[in-house]
Amino acid sequence: MTTALSIIIPSLNEAAGIAATLEALQGFRARGAEIIVADGGSSDASVKLAVPFADAVVAAPRGRAAQMNAGARTARGDVLLFMHADCVLPPDADRLIVDKLAASRKQWGRFDVALDGRHALLKIIAFMMNTRSRLTGIATGDQAIFMTRELFSRLNGFPALPLMEDIALSKNAKRVGAPLCLRARVITSARRWERNGVLRTVLRMWRLRLAYYFGADPAALALRYDAVRARD
Secondary structure (H helix, E strand, O other), X not given: XXXXXXXXXXXXXXXXXXXXXXXXXXXXXXXXXXXEEEEOOOOOOHHHHHHHHOOEEEXXXXXXXXXXXXXXXXXXXXXXEEOOOOEEOOOOHXXXXXXXXXXXXXXXXXXXXXXXXXXOHHHHHHHHHHHHHHHHOOOOHHHOEEEXXXXXXXXXXXXXXXXXXXXXXXHHXXXXXXXXXXXXXXXXXXXXXXXXXXXXXXXXXXXXXXXXXXXXXXXXXXXXXXXXXXXX
């Protein structure tokens, strides 16, 4: 039995917020959407907290690409939506995705993003993220990427990368067709931006993305990213 939409969330030690994230999705679940949590080996109570609010909680190797691919293999939806554990979808996200994909005849897309912090630069950063995505046709995980099951299978899912898996998937999908860019906003936590410094985080992510663009090994970039996070 299939359903219109499967919502897939990669989780790793998200006990502090996973229950609230999933509880906010229960309206979609009541309308027929399927919720799948793909856990990458949490050492906290993430799995236990997720079980009451999800249709399935699956174990997967650590790493967002591997976790989201594992969730997709379990999913029954005609459309797959991938969102981070610290995001909040627009209240009508399920209807927007299904209706707009059908009307546009596109096969994939993403939402605009808004960052929930108070720093004055966060609105500018979100505007730049949305504008860049609309101009380039590249989406990031913060924007809740969605894709038909057929296209996701044809692309063999997320490339097996430890970092930049969302950009790599977007590049592959873009070869098939342009994304549907929905202006409704996913609210994304700004905690990492505010904790590590807004400008510092922007510069760090741009350095990593430029390095990836010019051919740097994603595994090496992931090591750099993890090393910086460990110092923060």
